[in-house]
Amino acid sequence: MSGSVYGNIFKISTWGESHGRGIGVVIDGCPAGIRLEDADIQRDLDRRKPGTGKYTTKRSESDKAEILSGVFEGKTTGTPISIAIFNEDQRSKDYSAISDVFRPGHADFGFESKYGFRDYRGGGRSSARETAARVAAGAVARRLLEEIGISIAAYTFSINNIQISKDNFDLEQRFLNPLCMPDSEAAERAAKLLDEAMANADSTGGVVQCEVTGLKPGIGEPVFDKLDASIGKAVLSIGAVKGIEFGAGFEASKMYGSENNDSFYIKDGAVKKHTNNSGGVLGGMSDGDKLVFRAAFKPTPSIARPQTTANNKGEDIKIEIKGRHDPIVVARAVVVVEAMTAVTLADLVLMNMCAKIENVKKIYTDI
Amino acid sequence: MSGSVYGNIFKISTWGESHGRGIGVVIDGCPAGIRLEDADIQRDLDRRKPGTGKYTTKRSESDKAEILSGVFEGKTTGTPISIAIFNEDQRSKDYSAISDVFRPGHADFGFESKYGFRDYRGGGRSSARETAARVAAGAVARRLLEEIGISIAAYTFSINNIQISKDNFDLEQRFLNPLCMPDSEAAERAAKLLDEAMANADSTGGVVQCEVTGLKPGIGEPVFDKLDASIGKAVLSIGAVKGIEFGAGFEASKMYGSENNDSFYIKDGAVKKHTNNSGGVLGGMSDGDKLVFRAAFKPTPSIARPQTTANNKGEDIKIEIKGRHDPIVVARAVVVVEAMTAVTLADLVLMNMCAKIENVKKIYTDI
Amino acid sequence: MSGSVYGNIFKISTWGESHGRGIGVVIDGCPAGIRLEDADIQRDLDRRKPGTGKYTTKRSESDKAEILSGVFEGKTTGTPISIAIFNEDQRSKDYSAISDVFRPGHADFGFESKYGFRDYRGGGRSSARETAARVAAGAVARRLLEEIGISIAAYTFSINNIQISKDNFDLEQRFLNPLCMPDSEAAERAAKLLDEAMANADSTGGVVQCEVTGLKPGIGEPVFDKLDASIGKAVLSIGAVKGIEFGAGFEASKMYGSENNDSFYIKDGAVKKHTNNSGGVLGGMSDGDKLVFRAAFKPTPSIARPQTTANNKGEDIKIEIKGRHDPIVVARAVVVVEAMTAVTLADLVLMNMCAKIENVKKIYTDI
């Protein structure tokens, strides 16, 4: 229970360090009969691959995913799906400069306090590389959700103080510019801001927004495993996330009930809402509307300029973090947010299967 | 797995509806030997009790907690602690006006979609009354944490656009004014705003801030069960919460790395941080600093003014929600936030027991 | 995680001590829409009640079950079902004679080693009374299973060396004689053996057999959560059980493959087996045949004759256990075995809901 297992029915178990043999995931509880191939996973992995743009690190990894089990004749069999991504760039470097240092903004001090020592090579288990295993699991969950018409799209909502504009919104743009911003004009301005940050040996933060369509009402479990609480945990478990909000979010705290309440109405026999301040979730269950949330990412903590800090010998020191690091994490994080959302929704959709005895009768009778 | 069980080692299972026989919680996994009595639970329950102030509902419940098991001669025995709060105000009312209605901002539509029907009396399981069981569990967790020097204090940070000021901050004030604001001046302005809202048959939202002291570094499990992710789920699972942020939170997304990074230094041989933008958590583990987070609450959805909505017969209708309802939930929610934080920290502290083989040797040798 | 929570989807959390306020259970994850009333639970509870026959203790408890939540208008709502059985016979006795003694065959020494002290009143949490909460949970699970045509019948298979005979088998007899033996002639002989044991201030053991009909093939999860492994844990967790075997069981270890293999054949288009050495389970999944297993119970450890033992002061002592105790546990254990079987099967049937993506489509489409 060191925290690398996630989910109740659709349960994932990830493993791997930045500079070890590789990273991977085992998925237990994926239903049988879903079409799945290596390419489904590779498609998402390629979206978070380093070395693909000006604003991502130059590490040359092909990040090639291999399905090792659980798929037969192109379909999931109901048994565990093991996916591995072996490290190619595994040459041993000289880590003596950072092996005893607590880098500001990093997990080094926590790891050493907790376990007594740590795998300091490239951040070990707390490297951003860990998220590749999440993306692989997310790709499988996405295939499951596609079978029932649920689709997920995340994108960069803001970088520092530059935010996308509704007037200029174009969802396809998130695949067309390296910052995954669905507003080409904002993307241009953000690129300039990042160029400056890089010139200053600095980094910055941003916000990712995620939208889910096709979610029917009643998904999410009342009380502790609420839809928003579950998504919240999933997304807050991504490295640099410092906050999450649903629908009107923090703005709702400044509104009046008469403004914030989304009134229901009937359209073509179906229950709809006039507004979506709820962000698609009421009482912890989906309300049939689009699920909308935003996650705040802090600036990349690895910056090139000199910093003061402490080491594990009790000394105050100065460090300069070598190597090239992303000046912003949100662009590569977009697909990670989608992945954690997909894994969580797959789990909640499966948990919802047993909500009514009518459902149980329906399935058991057909065996 | 309908979502009313929470925690891994310190595991709570809550039950009960607003207008049924009562509500309660069973706690499995509380260590033996902790001094515990009914009064420890009552103290916290009294803080969220309805009918105690101008801004809370008039329901006259004594909310009396009874420990039914797991305590012997004033100490926990290691076996499950069952706590019940029986409903006194259980007379049957006429619910025909709302039994088929989907109230705006409420869980009615979700419940009916999920389960096919619902206990419509006073909101059933989705009533705010459900949180009393959380508070009872939180009181036990708080006793556990006190034994090792961890303490938790939450308070109202803002109501609508009125925010507490650092200059006027006085933590004790949270017990002295009915809005739990640690700033008497802000509390006065907020009271006026609420008076106006009530006059308009309206409600509003607010933000709760929570601080934890005594948390040593390394608490929280890397990857999925991170400290912030776990607290995030716990707090987002409280009824009206729409967002959560840690430390600098959403503001961090607008900062540069050089500003946001908290540099470490050595003081009296211990590792400290100059600033606390992290909010006490790095890489999902406590960093030895104060844990700080804020949760945004939406306005109370039950408002007295007429609203349009739909019912389960597919009709557009008008409703007026009868009875008196809190114009704001944050004041009573403060202790609920503390409770969910306490339960989560108790669990993470226990999970951390097995981090090192040295720990295991230390305990096993002593048996 | 002190071990009082059981199940994955149909999850039960029991609480209570022999001489505390009462005992009970909270069931989370029971599907909505199942007809349920107090009487359904009372029926099973009455079968394990003390004081009903010559071979059971004289404790006069009405063992009245009360459903406190999760049922509305006679049907389960999908929210937690809390059931309590309050103790009536709660007068405080003088326990000084056993408070520091490790009774032979009892859990006293384990409890004291583990927790440092124990609730010694009537065995505390390790009293047989704890099983009443299991029976209450089992009654709810039984209602769920009835809805899909699964039924469970356990009975006394043997007492000491007296075993039921196939020639004299009559399932109804299990309700007609106080030893729950479906063979009136064997029951008579066993009664004599027990009379002698009681005359000798002694007790004896026995075996319970359980049969489940209506179980379709494929229930049980391959690898760790196999049908037999799950039932095995459930039944071995009942106080005095020392062994369990399925189908041919230990005898299978003495057979040849050609004898033990049950060959399949087709009857009316359905797959059947000529024999049932498997006991209805192959590869951890039901094979469509009757599920059959046997559990061995040790003799009641509380016997009236003097015994030597040790106490927690490190002294060798002599004890005489006062009060009347059952000379055999199997008769009252029969319904406990059914209960643990019901709870386990309910859970596995619900887990099986997500085996195929076709199932998921079928349910999700209908929302």
Added chain:
Amino acid sequence: MSGSVYGNIFKISTWGESHGRGIGVVIDGCPAGIRLEDADIQRDLDRRKPGTGKYTTKRSESDKAEILSGVFEGKTTGTPISIAIFNEDQRSKDYSAISDVFRPGHADFGFESKYGFRDYRGGGRSSARETAARVAAGAVARRLLEEIGISIAAYTFSINNIQISKDNFDLEQRFLNPLCMPDSEAAERAAKLLDEAMANADSTGGVVQCEVTGLKPGIGEPVFDKLDASIGKAVLSIGAVKGIEFGAGFEASKMYGSENNDSFYIKDGAVKKHTNNSGGVLGGMSDGDKLVFRAAFKPTPSIARPQTTANNKGEDIKIEIKGRHDPIVVARAVVVVEAMTAVTLADLVLMNMCAKIENVKKIYTDI
């Protein structure tokens, strides 16, 4: 939740099919600081390897284990330990003869009923090869247990009707004869019986006994996660196991309380027992004595002689199972029983860490 994840704190997740890319396991929750290398795992794997003796299949696999993560500089880091065993013997064979057949005594019918289709190559996930991943996990758990002085030894107790004798008992013999019998004379007789069975194109069953020393009192959680219940599930989840019994086991059902009760006494200040009918477990917790249990294995279902059965087209057919198969599974199963015991004990020892608040104080104070 397809049942391939096991454990609460020491949590293992296995994957892989007989004729896929390989098999493996991810272990989450292993404490940091335990010395571990590939050789520790290989040692146990070699004990269950096929092709090593006359009574095991001729499949030529080197079964080479590779640790892919979680170990740094020869010690566990506290992060997930991923171990893979890649299949070498992966050439595609012609499975058309069995792809639609329900082999007697096998899981084929269950798999097809549950999932709609199955990976029929060499039994897929239900192949005995699956147990190699358990053995790998067991080797890690064994290392953990060694650190605190717990050791596990299983051996063949009987084959068909040939049982080891106390007079001739020699534990070392289990490594010296191919049947793992700690009685060389019984091993010789069993070998003859197996030669005959093979000559008859038949197989037979047997019993494995397992002994654990170094287990202090109080390990195991009362009520559902009892020591014996947990071991019971673990061992019953091994392919061909049909029964398990602890201490006197089924014989206890024929004993009187006065015979079966193990009386306690004091020796050198410690609590001891005169006899061990309990098999080292009372009330679900270890009692300080040696843990002893036996598991019954059915005969290998794959036998060379012709059998009648059914296929998935609804036809009665005759089959002859090709290839060489072990005439007995117990010899190779001995190390699998040890592995499942080790994994379960590691988990229960870690769960016991939080039994007392004194333990929590001791560890938290030292951070």
